[in-house]
Amino acid sequence: MKPAPFEYHAPEAVADVVSLLAEHGDDAKPLAGGQSLVPMLAMRLTRFEHIVDLNRVDELFGVESDNGGVRIGAMTRQAAVETDAAVAERVPLLHLATPHIGHFQIRNRGTIGGSVAHADPASEYPAVMLALDGTAEIASASGTREVPAAEFFESTFMTAVASDELLTALRFPAWDQPAGFAFDEIARRSGDFALAGAAVGIGTDAEGRINRAAVGMLGVGAIPLRASSVEAALMGLAAADADPAEIGRLAADDMDPIGDVHASAEYRRRAGSTLVGRVLADALAQVTTEDGNG
Amino acid sequence: MADQIPLSMTVNGRTRRGTGEPRLTLADFLREQAQCTGVHLGCEHGVCGSCTVLMDGEAVRSCLLFAVQAEGADITTVEGLAPDDETLHPVQEAFRDCHGLQCGFCTPGFVVSVAAFLEANPDPSDAEIRHGIAGNLCRCTGYQGIVAATRQAAAVMRGGE
Numbered sequence: 001m002k003p004a005p006f007e008y009h010a011p012e013a014v015a016d017v018v019s020l021l022a023e024h025g026d027d028a029k030p031l032a033g034g035q036s037l038v039p040m041l042a043m044r045l046t047r048f049e050h051i052v053d054l055n056r057v058d059e060l061f062g063v064e065s066d067n068g069g070v071r072i073g074a075m076t077r078q079a080a081v082e083t084d085a086a087v088a089e090r091v092p093l094l095h096l097a098t099p100h101i102g103h104f105q106i107r108n109r110g111t112i113g114g115s116v117a118h119a120d121p122a123s124e125y126p127a128v129m130l131a132l133d134g135t136a137e138i139a140s141a142s143g144t145r146e147v148p149a150a151e152f153f154e155s156t157f158m159t160a161v162a163s164d165e166l167l168t169a170l171r172f173p174a175w176d177q178p179a180g181f182a183f184d185e186i187a188r189r190s191g192d193f194a195l196a197g198a199a200v201g202i203g204t205d206a207e208g209r210i211n212r213a214a215v216g217m218l219g220v221g222a223i224p225l226r227a228s229s230v231e232a233a234l235m236g237l238a239a240a241d242a243d244p245a246e247i248g249r250l251a252a253d254d255m256d257p258i259g260d261v262h263a264s265a266e267y268r269r270r271a272g273s274t275l276v277g278r279v280l281a282d283a284l285a286q287v288t289t290e291d292g293n294g
Numbered sequence: 295m296a297d298q299i300p301l302s303m304t305v306n307g308r309t310r311r312g313t314g315e316p317r318l319t320l321a322d323f324l325r326e327q328a329q330c331t332g333v334h335l336g337c338e339h340g341v342c343g344s345c346t347v348l349m350d351g352e353a354v355r356s357c358l359l360f361a362v363q364a365e366g367a368d369i370t371t372v373e374g375l376a377p378d379d380e381t382l383h384p385v386q387e388a389f390r391d392c393h394g395l396q397c398g399f400c401t402p403g404f405v406v407s408v409a410a411f412l413e414a415n416p417d418p419s420d421a422e423i424r425h426g427i428a429g430n431l432c433r434c435t436g437y438q439g440i441v442a443a444t445r446q447a448a449a450v451m452r453g454g455e
Contacts, residue, residue, distance in 0.1 A: 002338060008299070008316030008362055038358040039339035041317075051316065055363060079352075103429025104414075105343065105407060108352040109359070190428040 003041035010053045014060065014139055014168060017052055021164045022141040024050045030166060031055070032075060032114030035106050060113070060168060063087060069174040071137075074113020074167050079104065081112055090174040093132060093199055096183040097124040103191045116152075117167045119159045119223070122193040124185070126153060127224040129170060131199045131216030136160070137169040144168070153223040175212065179203040180286030182279045185218065186271055188262070194219045195263045196272030198227075198251075198279040202239065204287050210234050210242065215280070220255040220272045227251040227276055234280075239287045248277020303364050305330060306374025316362050321345040323361035324371060332372040332402045336431070343430030346403040347371050353410035372402035375409055384450040385409045385443070394443035396434040404430045408444050416452050420445070 009028075011017050021028055028050035031037055040046045054060055060075035065086040072081065081087055082098040101107055101115070101124050115125040116136065128134075129149045136147045138161055147160045154160060161167050185197030196219040203212030213234040215227035229250040234242060250273075257268035298313045305328045312327035321338075324330040324347065336342035338357045345356040348370040375383040385408045388394065395401040404427065411426040412418070418426060423444045424437075432440060 002319075003317045005315060005317055007297075008360070010362075034358050034363075035340060035355075038360075042339050042357070053363060103343075104411065104426070105346055105353045105355055105429045106340065109354050190425060 002044070003038070004044060004047040006048055006051045008051055008053065010056050012056050012058070014057060014166065017054065017057060017166050018139050018141045018164070020050065020052050021166060026163045028052055028163070030117075032117070033077065033110040034114075035102065035110040036114065036118045036120065054166075065090060069172050071169055071171045072112050073169050074117070075111050076113070078102075078107035078110045078112060078115070082107060091132065091172040092181040093128050093183060093201055094125070094172060096181060097128045097199060100124050100183065100185055100194070100197070106191075112170060113167045116170060117159060117161055119153055119157050120193075121156055121221060121223055122195075122197075122219040124183070124194075124197065124199075124218060127197060127216035127218035128183070128199045129172070129216075130224045130226055131201060131214040132172050133214070134173075135171040136167055137171065138165050139168045140165040156222045175201065175203055177203045177212065178206070178208075178287055179212070180283040182282035182286075184275060184279050184282070186275055193262070196220050196257075196268050196275055198272070198276045200276070200279045200283040202234065202280075202283045202287055204239050208239050208287065210237050210239050215251070215276065217251065217255065217272060217276065220257045220268050222256065222258065225254055225256070227254045229253050230276060230280070239284050242280075242284055244281035244284055245274075245277040248275075248280050249273050251276040299362050301327075301361050301365060303361075303366060304368045306370060312361075314361050316360055318361045319357050320347070320349075320359040320361045320364050320369075321356035323364075324356060324369065330371040330373050334399055334402055336399070336403075341431070342400070342403070343407060344400050344403040346406045346430065348406060348410060351410075353407050370406075372405050375405065383409060385412070385447040388443040388447035388450065389440070392443035392446055393439040394435065395432075395439075400430060400432045404432065404440060408440075408447060412444070412448050412451055416448065418444070418448060423448075 029048040031053045060073045062073045064071045088095040134149045180202045185194035199216040201214040213231040215230045217225045233247045252273040257265040259265035301312045310328040324333045334344035336344040340355045340358045347356045
């Protein structure tokens with residue numbers, strides 16, 4: 001029993017969650033899968049007077065498909081995202097990124113909303129959400145609002161979700177065009193926090209010319225970042241002619257890495273930009289060897 | 295604040311009741327109130343995997359759950375894997391046969407994790423086995439014996455031997 005004492009709440013509806021958050025503000029914290037929050041509580045890196053457990057709020061679970069893409073309830077377990085057929089078919093990048101999260105025991109509890117709301121710069125889903133221009137659905141006692149990924153991540157562990165608000169769902173657009181997707185990361189051991197990672201989507205027109213490029217990066221800044229230089233260099237190129245290693249190197253300019261005990265800033269920049277090139281090569285191969293999977 | 299909350303869940307097929315503060319972890323409840331001391335606590339922050347149990351059939355870290363969250367759940371610890379006191383689960387048998395343990399501290403977590411892993415992946419490659427056991431840490435076997443044990447248990451559980 002290591003965390004500081006707290007009062008436990010187990011509401012069963014979003015309306016009750018947001019009412020508790022409105023009442024207790026900064027003293028309350030929603031508990032999703034608990035795979036990051038509970039260790040932080042155990043190490044007393046943080047403490048809250050009130051823990052609002054979301055695990056009995058049924059309306060926060062599940063994947064829905066609509067004509068724009070998929071909508072994933074914030075409490076949907078990472079393990080459920082990993083095996084969901086609609087996610088695999090319509091948002092392949094999310095499917096490819098999921099096995100990189102922790103270990104299977106962690107993914108059995110960890111949730112997509114928890115990952116995104118926690119906003120660890122080394123985590124996978126925030127980079128995918130940013131690359132794909134996903135949208136966060138946020139509820140509070142005074143109503144609901146939507147925030148695009150580009151405005152969602154404010155700083156390390158800081159997002160647009162205020163202390164009286166709840167992240168309720170994430171929406172990811174499907175790409176209805178020839179496309180290739182790839183994800184990879186560098187970690188010392190399987191399941192460790194990534195030193196650097198890349199999430200890439202490449203879309204082409206019928207002639208194989210790149211008309212859509214999405215490159216998200218993790219672990220190379222205080223928040224997930226887009227490799228805008230790489231995206232700009234890809235646009236308009238024939239996919240078969242693009243040199244991924246050379247274009248990937250441009251990503252170094254889009255990074256703002258922090259050095260720590262795990263890797264220096266310079267190592268993260270160099271290894272990260274090499275990785276962007278390799279992941280880009282994987283995505284390009286899918287749109288050049290056949291006519292894509294979009 | 296810090297009120298005692300009544301707790302009730304099924305542990306290895308039996309209803310277990312107790313009480314605890316909300317901050318009581320499931321691991322501590324299982325060890326101290328359900329007498330399941332096979333649930334080992336190493337790091338107590340989700341890294342080492344020693345405390346792995348099945349909750350409603352899924353392998354989870356019991357140090358990262360509060361006991362109150364498991365209210366009404368069906369928990370299986372290493373003590374509940376084997377069908378009876380005279381028999382070992384195929385994974386336990388394989389760990390004994392293949393030198394899958396030395397000091398034994400990490401073993402309950404490994405056994406529960408491997409049992410769950412093989413339920414979902416009945417015929418894993420060695421690479422898949424290594425990926426499957428990556429969430430549990432052992433500081434003495436060097437893992438070779440654990441990989442061999444997982445391979446043997448997979449064959450037995452598939453009915454091949």
